[in-house]
Amino acid sequence: MVLWISGSFLAAAAAPWAVKRFPRHAGMILALWPGLLFVWFLSVLPRVGQSPVVTTHEWIPALGIRFSLYLDGLALLMSLLISGIGSLVILYAGRYLERHPDLGKLLALLLAFMASMLGLVLSGNLLLMFVFWELTSIVSYLLIGFHHEDEGARRSALQGLFVTFAGGLALMTGLILIGSVAGSYEWRTILDSADAIQASPHYPLALVLLVVGAMTKSAQFPFHFWLPNAMAAPTPVSAYLHSATMVKAGVFLLARTHPVLGGTALWTALLGTAGAVTLLLGIWLAMRSTGIKRVLAYSTIMALGTLTMLIGVGSDKAIIAAMAFLFAHSLYKGALFMIAGILDHQAGVKDLTRAGGLARRMPVSAAAAGLAALSLAGVLPLFGFVAKEKLFLSIFASGMAWLTPVVAIGAVLTVGVGALVGIQPWYGKPVATPRPAREPGPSLLAGPLILATGGILFGLFTPVVDQYLLTPAASAVTGHPVTPMLKLWHGLNLALATSIASLALGLLLYRWRTHFRHMTRFSDALAARGPEWLYDRMMALLVRVAGWQTRMLQSGYLRHYLLTTLLFVVACVWILLARSGQALHIAFDLTDIAIHEVMVMLVMSASAILAATSGSRLGAVAALGAVGFTVALVFVLFSAADPGITQVLVETLAVIMLVLVLFRLPRFLKLSSTRVRVQDATVAITLGATFTVLLLLAQDQRLYESISAWHIAESVPSGYGRNVVNVILVDFRALDTLGEIFVLALAAVGVLAMLGLKAEDKPQ
Amino acid sequence: MNTLLAICVGVLYSAAIYLILRRSIVKLVIGLVLLSNASNLLIFTASGLTREAPPLIPEGESMPAIVADPLAQALILTAIVIGFGVLAFAVVLIRRAYEVVEADDMDQMKGTDT
Numbered sequence: 041m042v043l044w045i046s047g048s049f050l051a052a053a054a055a056p057w058a059v060k061r062f063p064r065h066a067g068m069i070l071a072l073w074p075g076l077l078f079v080w081f082l083s084v085l086p087r088v089g090q091s092p093v094v095t096t097h098e099w100i101p102a103l104g105i106r107f108s109l110y111l112d113g114l115a116l117l118m119s120l121l122i123s124g125i126g127s128l129v130i131l132y133a134g135r136y137l138e139r140h141p142d143l144g145k146l147l148a149l150l151l152a153f154m155a156s157m158l159g160l161v162l163s164g165n166l167l168l169m170f171v172f173w174e175l176t177s178i179v180s181y182l183l184i185g186f187h188h189e190d191e192g193a194r195r196s197a198l199q200g201l202f203v204t205f206a207g208g209l210a211l212m213t214g215l216i217l218i219g220s221v222a223g224s225y226e227w228r229t230i231l232d233s234a235d236a237i238q239a240s241p242h243y244p245l246a247l248v249l250l251v252v253g254a255m256t257k258s259a260q261f262p263f264h265f266w267l268p269n270a271m272a273a274p275t276p277v278s279a280y281l282h283s284a285t286m287v288k289a290g291v292f293l294l295a296r297t298h299p300v301l302g303g304t305a306l307w308t309a310l311l312g313t314a315g316a317v318t319l320l321l322g323i324w325l326a327m328r329s330t331g332i333k334r335v336l337a338y339s340t341i342m343a344l345g346t347l348t349m350l351i352g353v354g355s356d357k358a359i360i361a362a363m364a365f366l367f368a369h370s371l372y373k374g375a376l377f378m379i380a381g382i383l384d385h386q387a388g389v390k391d392l393t394r395a396g397g398l399a400r401r402m403p404v405s406a407a408a409a410g411l412a413a414l415s416l417a418g419v420l421p422l423f424g425f426v427a428k429e430k431l432f433l434s435i436f437a438s439g440m441a442w443l444t445p446v447v448a449i450g451a452v453l454t455v456g457v458g459a460l461v462g463i464q465p466w467y468g469k470p471v472a473t474p475r476p477a478r479e480p481g482p483s484l485l486a487g488p489l490i491l492a493t494g495g496i497l498f499g500l501f502t503p504v505v506d507q508y509l510l511t512p513a514a515s516a517v518t519g520h521p522v523t524p525m526l527k528l529w530h531g532l533n534l535a536l537a538t539s540i541a542s543l544a545l546g547l548l549l550y551r552w553r554t555h556f557r558h559m560t561r562f563s564d565a566l567a568a569r570g571p572e573w574l575y576d577r578m579m580a581l582l583v584r585v586a587g588w589q590t591r592m593l594q595s596g597y598l599r600h601y602l603l604t605t606l607l608f609v610v611a612c613v614w615i616l617l618a619r620s621g622q623a624l625h626i627a628f629d630l631t632d633i634a635i636h637e638v639m640v641m642l643v644m645s646a647s648a649i650l651a652a653t654s655g656s657r658l659g660a661v662a663a664l665g666a667v668g669f670t671v672a673l674v675f676v677l678f679s680a681a682d683p684g685i686t687q688v689l690v691e692t693l694a695v696i697m698l699v700l701v702l703f704r705l706p707r708f709l710k711l712s713s714t715r716v717r718v719q720d721a722t723v724a725i726t727l728g729a730t731f732t733v734l735l736l737l738a739q740d741q742r743l744y745e746s747i748s749a750w751h752i753a754e755s756v757p758s759g760y761g762r763n764v765v766n767v768i769l770v771d772f773r774a775l776d777t778l779g780e781i782f783v784l785a786l787a788a789v790g791v792l793a794m795l796g797l798k799a800e801d802k803p804q
Numbered sequence: 805m806n807t808l809l810a811i812c813v814g815v816l817y818s819a820a821i822y823l824i825l826r827r828s829i830v831k832l833v834i835g836l837v838l839l840s841n842a843s844n845l846l847i848f849t850a851s852g853l854t855r856e857a858p859p860l861i862p863e864g865e866s867m868p869a870i871v872a873d874p875l876a877q878a879l880i881l882t883a884i885v886i887g888f889g890v891l892a893f894a895v896v897l898i899r900r901a902y903e904v905v906e907a908d909d910m911d912q913m914k915g916t917d918t
Contacts, residue, residue, distance in 0.1 A: 728818030
C-alpha cells in the first residue's frame with residue numbers, strides 16, 4: 041500500500057512531463073494510474089470484508105510515530121471513491137483545460153491531492169493521518185488559487201487555507217490528547233482503549249477539538265463559508281476536491297473515530313446539532329442561488345451536514361444510512377459538477393437563469409444530468425433513493441423527534457435543487473447562450489455518464505453494493521459487525537410517504553422558485569453579518585494588530601532596542617531577587633579601607649561621570665582616559681600586575697586613537713531633550729545600582745570551588761612558569777589566547793580595509 | 805573595600821549605559837569603552853580582593869601561602885585586549901560612517917541606502 045501512495049506522488053511529479061510530451065492525451069494517460077489503483081482496491085474488496093489489511097513501517101521510532109496503513113471497510117469505501125472518481129476527473133480535466141498553459145500543474149496537483157487523500161484515509165497512525173490531512177489542505181489551497189492572476193481566487197484560496205488550518209490546529213491538539221490518554225498514536229491500540237479514553241477527564245476537550253477540525257474541513261456551520269468561495273477553482277477541481285472527496289475528510293474523521301469517541305451524549309449533541317443546522321442552511325442557500333456551481337456547492341454543504349448528523353445519531357441504521365448517503369452523494373455530485381463544467385465549456389453558461397432548452401443540442405449531457413439530479417432528489421429506483429429512505433428510517437427510529445422536521449424540510453428543498461440542475465437549463469424555452477451549445481467529446485462525457493449510470497445500476501443492485509461495500513464500511517464505523525439491511529423497496533411505509541410528499545412539494549417549490557427567492561430575501565441581510573463577515577473582520581484586525589506590534593517593537597532606533605532590553609534585564613533580576621530575598625543578605629564591609637585607595641576610586645567615579653556628561657569631545661576622551669588609568673591602578677593595588685600593565689598600554693593607545701579620530705568628527709551637539717536625558721539617566725542609574733547590589737550579593741556566594749588553586753599548584757610542575765597568570769594565558773588556556781589573536785587579526789584586517797576605502801568612492 | 809569598589813562598578817555602568825543611550829555615535833563608542841572597563845572591574849571585584857600578593861611563585865618555593873586569584877586576572881587580560889580590538893574597529897568604523905553620512909547623529913543612519 042505504501043507503494044500505491046508513493047507511486048501516486050511520483051505520478052504527480054511526472055504529470056507536467058506527460059503534458060509536455062503528449063499535450064492532447066495527457067489526461068487519458070495519467071488517468072490510467074488512478075484506474076489501476078481502483079482495480080487493485082476492487083481486488084482486495086473480498087479480503088477486507090473479513091479483516092483489515094495492516095502494514096507497518098518504522099518512521100520516527102524515537103517519537104513512537106510509525107508509518108502504519110490500515111485498510112478496513114471504511115478506508116476501502118473512501119479509497120474506491122478517491123481512485124475511481126480521481127481517474128474520471130483527470131481524464132475530464134485533460135480535455136477541459138486542453139491547451140491551458142498550466143494544464144501540467146493542474147494534473148500534477150490533482151494527482152498529488154489523490155495521493156494525500158489516499159494517505160489520509162489509509163493512515164493507521166493518528167499523527168501520520170494529520171500529516172496527510174494538512175497536505176490535502178495545502179493542495180486544496182493551490183488548486184483553489186489555480187487562476188492566481190485573479191484576486192478573488194487568491195482570496196478564496198487563502199480563506200480556505202486559513203479556515204482549514206485553524207481547524208487543523210484544533211485537530212492536532214485533540215489527536216495529541218487522545219494519543220496521550222491511549223499511550224500510543226497507533227489506531228489499533230487506540231481502538232482497544234476506547235473505554236479508557238471516554239472515561240478520561242480529557243475526553244470532552246479532545247472531542248470538541250477533533251470535532252472543530254472535522255467541521256472546518258467538512259464545511260459545517262459556522263465554518264461553511266469557505267466552500268462556496270472555493271468554487272473559484274477550475275470545475276474538475278470542484279468536482280473532485282470540493283464535493284466528492286476532500287470535504288468528506290472531516291466526515292471520514294468522525295466516522296473513523298466513532299468507535300472510540302462516539303456514543304456519548306456530548307457526541308450526539310455536538311454532531312446532531314451541527315449537522316442539522318448545516319443541512320438546513322446548505323439546502324436553503326442552494327435553493328436561493330442561481331450560479332450553477334454555487335447551487336451545487338451549497339447542496340454539498342447540505343450533504344455534509346446530513347452525514348455529520350447521521351454519524352452523530354450513531355445507531356447501526358444511521359451509520360449504514362450515512363455510508364449509503366456518502367456513496368450516493370459522491371456519485372451524483374461528481375457527475376453534476378462535471379455537467380456544470382460541460383455547460384461552461386461548451387456553451388459558456390455559468391448561471392442557471394442564462395440557460396434553457398439545451399437538451400435538444402446536448403441530449404447526452406442532459407440525460408446524464410437528469411439521472412444525477414434524480415439521484416440527488418432521491419427518486420426510485422436510483423441509489424439516492426435508497427440512501428434517502430434509510431436516512432428517513434434511521435431518523436424516525438432515532439428517538440430524536442426534533443430531527444424529523446429538519447430532514448423533511450431538507451428533503452423538500454433538495455427536490456427543488458434537483459429540479460434546478462436537472463430541469464432548468466435543459467428544458468423549456470431555449471435561451472441564447474454566450475456560445476453556441478454543442479455536445480462535448482467522449483473525454484468530457486465519460487465522467488458524468490459513468491457516475492450517473494452508476495447511480496441507477498447500484499440502485500437496482502442495492503443488496504450487492506450493501507453486502508460487499510457498505511456493510512463492511514458501516515461495521516468499521518460502528519465497531520461491531522452490522523447485518524446487511526439495505527433494500528431498494530422497503531414497502532409502503534412512512535418513509536415512502538415522506539418521500540412522495542417531499543417530491544411533490546419540491547416540484548411545486550421549483551415551479552415557484554422566483555417567488556421563493558423573492559420571499560426569502562431577508563436571509564441575505566443575515567448572511568451579510570454572518571460568519572464570513574466575522575472572518576473578514578478578524579483578518580482585518582489581525583493586520584491591524586500586526587502593524588501596531590511592528591510599530592511598537594521595531595522602531596529602528598538603537599536606543600529603543602537597548603532601553604527595552606536593559607529594562608527587561610533589570611526587571612528579571614529584581615523579580616528573582618525579590619523571590620529569593622530571604623536567603624540573600626548584602627555584605628557591607630567598610631572596615632578595611634586605605635585612604636589612597638579611596639582617593640583612586642573617587643577619581644574613577646568622578647571621571648566616569650564627567651565622561652558621561654561632558655559637552656566637549658576632548659573633555660570626554662580625557663575623562664575616559666582617567667577612568668582607564670584609575671582602573672589600571674586598582675588592578676595594581678590589588679595584586680594584579682599583568683592586567684594593570686596591559687590596561688595602561690591599551691588605555692594610552694585608545695586615547696590617542698580617539699583623539700586622532702575626533703578631530704575629523706563634528707562637535708557634540710545637544711541632540712536629546714532634557715526629558716529624554718533624565719529618563720535615560722534614571723535607567724542608567726537603576727542598572728548601575730542593580731550591578732552594585734548583584735556584586736555585593738555575590739561576595740558571599742561561592743557555588744563551586746574555584747580551579748585557581750589547581751592552576752597555582754600546577755604552574756611550576758606542569759607549566760614550568762612562575763608567573764601564574766602568564767602560564768594560564770599561554771599554557772592552560774592557550775586556545776583562548778589563540779582565539780583572542782584571531783579576533784585582533786580580524787579587527788586589524790577590518791581597520792586596514794576601511795582605511796583603504798577613500799573618500800572618493802563616497803556615494804551621492 | 806569590596807563595598808566601595810562595588811559602588812564604583814555601579815557608577816561606571818551607569819555612565820556607560822547613559823552614554824550608550826545617546827544619539828551621538830561618538831558617545832556610543834565612549835560608552836562601549838566604559839562598559840568594558842566596568843565589566844573588567846566587576847569580574848575583578850567578584851573574584852575577591854587581595855593586597856600585595858600577586859600570583860607569582862618565588863624562586864625555590866613551589867607553593868605560596870595566599871595569592872590573588874590568577875584565573876580572574878587571566879580572563880581580564882584577555883578581555884582588555886579584545887576590548888581594544890573592538891574599540892579600534894569601532895573608531896575606524898565611525899570615521900568611515902561620518903565620511904559617508906556626514907553626521908554624528910544615529911537617527912540619520914536609519915536607512916540602508918547611505
